[in-house]
Amino acid sequence: MNGAHALIHTLADAGVEVCFTNPGTSEMHFVAALDAEPRIRAVLALFEGVATGAADGYARMADKPAATLLHLGCGLGNGLANLHNARKGKVPVVNIVGDHATTHTRYDAQLQSDIETVARNVSPGFVRTAQSTAQLAQDTTDAIAAARGLPGQVATLILPADVSWGEGAAPCAPPPLPQPPAADSATLQTIAQHIRSGQATALLLGPQALRERGLLAAARIAAATGVRLLAEVFPTRMERGAGLPAVERIAYLAEMAGVQLAPLQHLVLVDAKSPVSFFAYPGKASDLVPPGCQVHTLATPAQDACASLEQLAALLGADTATPRLQTPQRPARPTGKLTAPKVCKAVGHLLPENAILIDEAITSGLMLGAMTQGGPRHDLITLTGGAIGQGLPNAVGAAIACPERPVIALIGDGTAMYTLQALWSMARENLNVTAIIFNNASYSVLNVELDRVGASAGGPKARAQLDLGGPQLNFAQLAQGMGVHAVRAQTAEDFCTALEYALAQPGPHLIEALVPEALAGAKRRLLPWLLKSLPGLPPAMAQALKRKIAP
Amino acid sequence: MNGAHALIHTLADAGVEVCFTNPGTSEMHFVAALDAEPRIRAVLALFEGVATGAADGYARMADKPAATLLHLGCGLGNGLANLHNARKGKVPVVNIVGDHATTHTRYDAQLQSDIETVARNVSPGFVRTAQSTAQLAQDTTDAIAAARGLPGQVATLILPADVSWGEGAAPCAPPPLPQPPAADSATLQTIAQHIRSGQATALLLGPQALRERGLLAAARIAAATGVRLLAEVFPTRMERGAGLPAVERIAYLAEMAGVQLAPLQHLVLVDAKSPVSFFAYPGKASDLVPPGCQVHTLATPAQDACASLEQLAALLGADTATPRLQTPQRPARPTGKLTAPKVCKAVGHLLPENAILIDEAITSGLMLGAMTQGGPRHDLITLTGGAIGQGLPNAVGAAIACPERPVIALIGDGTAMYTLQALWSMARENLNVTAIIFNNASYSVLNVELDRVGASAGGPKARAQLDLGGPQLNFAQLAQGMGVHAVRAQTAEDFCTALEYALAQPGPHLIEALVPEALAGAKRRLLPWLLKSLPGLPPAMAQALKRKIAP
Known part of the structure; x- marks a missing residue:
């Protein structure tokens, strides 16, 4: 069995079902091997940014990685922006980048470039160039394990053409799924104590906590204790709508996020990053945490956020609280000139x-x-x-x-x-x-x-x-x-x-x-927009925002 | 004067006339400064790959660099493939990549990524992150000097937003143009001796030598001595047509290039790279130089190829030879179903x-x-x-x-x-x-x-x-x-x-x-194409190719 076949069978054995492709000559053995593996669907893209963005979107919804198939360093470059988005969203991707045969690299042919250098930008945790056909299936397993670890990541496996076409490979067993720990007891106790203190506290929810299980646990805590629930400004995936707890997203504009966060004395991160401004602006702070507000971490991205929330709820006696759920409600059908x-x-x-x-x-x-x-x-x-x-x-x-x-x-x-x-x-x-x-x-x-x-x-x-x-x-x-x-x-x-x-x-x-x-253009037109975009904003906050932004 | 203004004036003083842009928030001060410099034309692209490819095409024809304006690491990623093409073609580009303010980097905001890491792929010779507004114009001058050196290159200047918006900058004088040396006398003598020996020799012409001056010098040598003239498989820019010397390009297909190169005993590189196969193929050599053929370098890409050719011509008594020029000739107007x-x-x-x-x-x-x-x-x-x-x-x-x-x-x-x-x-x-x-x-x-x-x-x-x-x-x-x-x-x-x-x-x-x-698909259909695509192929070579490729 050649390397390409072993690689593809190893992907399929680990439950990878889709490969988003934009191949070239150095990937032709991988392409030829696709027909030998009915469990893998190959989806062609006309541009690598489509392939990588599709792999990102797939994993967000499938809760498991897809593979990509890209063509050398330039193909990776074309796919880099959407791999960046996946990285920032902690989304698993098995990113396969074809390369010249190992014997060809030293000739510095037209498409030769340093692929690992580029890959490190989006795959700081796992970049590996396969060195031998015999080892390729193990490399694949390691890449899958890295991608679907907690947090999920873009794992880049660089596949030289001769490693792909070489014979003597065999598939490798799939890696175990991660078993992340929940928050330790001291952390739970500390955070529970702050919440019990009655000081203004918010839970800032990241990817794991924005799914139904995490949302319900967080909403029970909110119902029992009065903490606010916030979501990261750009969620990877957020379950929402009628019947689920509603969560207020932090605003993109730092001016507005500042108003949202100003009242807080404690901010508890749940698989989330402490909030910072998207860009820097002259004379304005990048850190959005208000002065005097303490930041605590209930669960890092490497921990089980839902279990941590449930344990915190239990500790607070909130596990039987009734979460406040969004009521069904739709806007009227719009009419007139489109806006x-x-x-x-x-x-x-x-x-x-x-x-x-x-x-x-x-x-x-x-x-x-x-x-x-x-x-x-x-x-x-x-x-x-x-x-x-x-x-x-x-x-x-x-x-x-x-x-x-x-x-x-x-x-x-x-x-x-x-x-x-x-x-x-x-x-x-x-x-x-x-x-x-x-x-x-x-x-x-x-x-x-x-x-x-x-x-x-x-x-x-x-x-x-x-x-x-x-x-x-x-x-x-x-x-x-x-x-x-x-x-x-x-x-x-x-x-x-x-x-x-x-x-x-x-x-x-x-x-x-x-x-x-x-x-x-003008800020005076921006203001009503900002206010309307957060319809649940308490009147005092809306006033504060108006004072801050109005000309 | 803020950093952005000093940067743009320094570009203009050095003769940079065009900036191909796809900016974002971190580049807004650069954008705002454009109106203060009438000598710079800003051309907006909807995608960074267009901006970088346009800068490449511009420099090939203008014989001087344009600037780009890209948005952080992801924008650079989107532009990477065409910067790669520029790098391989030794084309000068002043590649300006905006970055977060230096004070913002440590917060790892959404668009934060390691720009230098990516840039090294296409700018191995010059990657610099500007550190201060006062130093920015000198950084710009250094980048221009690096870009338009010999060989030309992609010089990447990373521009943090606060370096751009900071005050206290002043433009910097333009760098001198490069004064590359010609081949030394020993090299000229050695190569002249091989040519005089009458052994089968070809001059392989790269970028500098494929312009009129180099072509004429090479064609005089060919006329006087019988050497063959070859061009690199993918020329950066090649002047051709009636009235100029015709030069045979090395074929893309290694099978065919092998036939072209097989008779050679000496291959003389003139701002060119020794020929290698575009991709590797199982069981086939990557190096296209035939066994026994000696490779000599008349001019490296850092040397003056035209002066070297002219000195070689003089040494061979070929400087007054009449070069063979392409006669005017056009194909007939085609008719029928389009192919x-x-x-x-x-x-x-x-x-x-x-x-x-x-x-x-x-x-x-x-x-x-x-x-x-x-x-x-x-x-x-x-x-x-x-x-x-x-x-x-x-x-x-x-x-x-x-x-x-x-x-x-x-x-x-x-x-x-x-x-x-x-x-x-x-x-x-x-x-x-x-x-x-x-x-x-x-x-x-x-x-x-x-x-x-x-x-x-x-x-x-x-x-x-x-x-x-x-x-x-x-x-x-x-x-x-x-x-x-x-x-x-x-x-x-x-x-x-x-x-x-x-x-x-x-x-x-x-x-x-x-x-x-x-x-x-089939090789039997490929063959007539290959033969037709090199119409000047001697019959013996065509036969050799037929034997090699035919099923």
């Missing part, structure tokens, strides 16, 4: 049962959370690493992981153009994805950021760098060119009709929402 | 004066060299690093460097989809580019490679990884969606009409050539 909030409203109005919502709408999606909070139960996937171009590839992977669930991806126009090739994979695999593109002809968020960083913003050259008009993109045509059914909508009525049609008809659909910029 | 060779024929038939030809057509472009060899003088740009997705971005840069020259880019369908966003920049800047996309609905070259690596290739899953049908892409629609005029052609007549129109009308045009696969 970004009306798109979010329409999604809330029509949200089907058990949907997967992918939010990469940047400024246009500010209302999405509020509009879907009381909708049917769904999963929300967000831009964990800030590297735009994640949403459409994530949709490919999520739809392959959950073929029976509708996937709705809300994407900004600027972000859509990074990995638009994902539409072709949706058409090829006939995936049930509805892609909603907000076309406002602008890198709208950068208009805000240009002001926020304090850069003088008057010049036409500067503004031109943020402007996507001239020519304005036509996403419906772009989608049709890749075989995806697509329409443009300029009224809320047309948008709702298009969304109903897309959700009713199998296969992929794209709806291009022609909308004005949500945040066209 | 890839007919597209190449049409390009040869209609090639305008002083065009820039960009060849990333992979299998479909095999006839391009033969069909344009006797056409009007032109420049040819090719895929130096093998990282596909270079051609359309290169066309953006070449058209900006040479606004008065027509740019014709021939691109395969698979390759076009990596960086198709380049079309939008062409429309936005109204560039005189004609993009010809060969739509054969296949990664055609991989069908050949699957056979060549000896992988058993029967299975439907394997073949599906190489197949771009289902759905077939519609490049005309894709182009229209980005504001580029586009047509589809299925007959040679329609194609010629479309090409004539595109060349006559300003601004960008896309012609989608619907063609059958040029190399659909």
Whole structure:
């Protein structure tokens, strides 16, 4: 058996079911071996960023890794941004990068480059170049173990062509699943004591804790003790909707997050990172933890967050408390000229049962959370690493992981153009994805950021760098060119009709929402948006925010 | 003056005239500073791979670097493949990568990653993270000096946001241009002696030597001594056409290159790399130099190749020899059902004066060299690093460097989809580019490679990884969606009409050539192609090739 066959059988034995591919010559033996393993589905992408983003989206929904197949250092480079998003979301990916034959490397041929160097950026915990065919299956097992450890990670296995084509390999048994420990008793006692003290406390929930089991345990603690529940600003995957506890996400804008966090005396991290500003701004602090607030860690990403929450609940006598659950509630059907909030409203109005919502709408999606909070139960996937171009590839992977669930991806126009090739994979695999593109002809968020960083913003050259008009993109045509059914909508009525049609008809659909910029420039227009985007904000906080942001 | 202003003025003082941008928040001060420097043109790309590929194409034609502006490690990742192509082509690029403020890095925010790690892959000679505003202009000067040294390189300057927004900077004087030495006298004597010996010798010409001055010196040596002139398989930029010496390119397929090189006893490198196989294949040598052939270096990439050739010519008494120049000759206008060779024929038939030809057509472009060899003088740009997705971005840069020259880019369908966003920049800047996309609905070259690596290739899953049908892409629609005029052609007549129109009308045009696969699978069909693609191949070599490749 050659190396490629052993590798693929080892993946399948460990439960890896999908490989997202964009291969080249050095991967041809891997490609040829695919037909010998019926348990592995191969999904071709036209660009590596689609393959890696699909692997990310797949793992978020399947709770296990997919494999990728990339072509040398340049293919890895093309896939790097979405591997970065996976890394920041602690998402497992078995990232397989083909390389020249070991005998060929020293000739520095055209495609030769230092793959390990690039891989370390996204795979700090596991980068290995396979050295021999006999060892390859063990390398594969080690990569799988690393990827699906706790926390999950991108494990990069570099596969030289001759290791792949060499004979004498045999598959390797799958690695054991991780058995992470819960919080130790001293930690539980300390945190319980702070909560009992009655001082203002919030639990900040990360990936493991934003699933039903963790949410219920956290909500029981909240019901019994009055602690607040917060979610990380960009959750990897968050279960939400009617019947689940509602959790307030930390805001993207540091000004606003500061207001959310200001009252806290204790912040308890549950598989979460202490909150920091997304970017730095002149004269503003990066650390969002307010002065005097103590930060505690209930569970690190390497620990069992749900068990830790349940043990904390028991210790606090909260394990039989009744959690407060979101009541069902949908916004009305929007009408009139289409705007970004009306798109979010329409999604809330029509949200089907058990949907997967992918939010990469940047400024246009500010209302999405509020509009879907009381909708049917769904999963929300967000831009964990800030590297735009994640949403459409994530949709490919999520739809392959959950073929029976509708996937709705809300994407900004600027972000859509990074990995638009994902539409072709949706058409090829006939995936049930509805892609909603907000076309406002602008890198709208950068208009805000240009002001926020304090850069003088008057010049036409500067503004031109943020402007996507001239020519304005036509996403419906772009989608049709890749075989995806697509329409443009300029009224809320047309948008709702298009969304109903897309959700009713199998296969992929794209709806291009022609909308004005949500945040066209000035801070005075930003303010009402900020306030509306956190509808549960207590009046005192809203006042504080108004004082802080208003001109 | 803040850091960003000093950086941009320093670039302009050193003659940098264009910055290809895809900025984010951390680059907003750079963006805001653009309006203060009228000597710098900022060209927005929708994807970093377009920005870096445009900088590459620009420098190939302008003979000086452009700057890029990328957004942190993920933006650099997205731009890596085309920086790799620039690196392999020894093309100067001042690669500016924005980073978080130095004070923000330690918080490991969402977009934080190790930029230097990634940058080393493409900038082994110069990666620097600017540490202070006061020092930034000197850092810039150092980066420019590194980029435009000999050989040219990608110099990466990482620009933290606070270094950019900090005050107290001043521009720095431009660095001197490099003064590379020519070959030393002992080297010249040795090589002259081998040439005089009458043993079979070829000069292998790299970037510097493939321009008019180097070509003429080499052709004089050939005329006087009978040495053969060879060009690297993928030239960075090659001046060719009627009135210039014709040079035989080494073939991509190692089987064929082996036949070309077999007779040689001496191979003299002139700013060129000793030839190696593009990929490794089981049981085949990577080194293409035939046994017994001695390799000599007339000029390394750090030396002055043209002066070295001229001194060698003088030493050989060839400096007054009459070089053999290509006679004018055009193929007839093709007719009938469109095929890839007919597209190449049409390009040869209609090639305008002083065009820039960009060849990333992979299998479909095999006839391009033969069909344009006797056409009007032109420049040819090719895929130096093998990282596909270079051609359309290169066309953006070449058209900006040479606004008065027509740019014709021939691109395969698979390759076009990596960086198709380049079309939008062409429309936005109204560039005189004609993009010809060969739509054969296949990664055609991989069908050949699957056979060549000896992988058993029967299975439907394997073949599906190489197949771009289902759905077939519609490049005309894709182009229209980005504001580029586009047509589809299925007959040679329609194609010629479309090409004539595109060349006559300003601004960008896309012609989608619907063609059958040029190399659909079997070696017996590959052979006639190989033979035709080197029309000047002596009959004995053609026979040798036939014996080697025929089934």
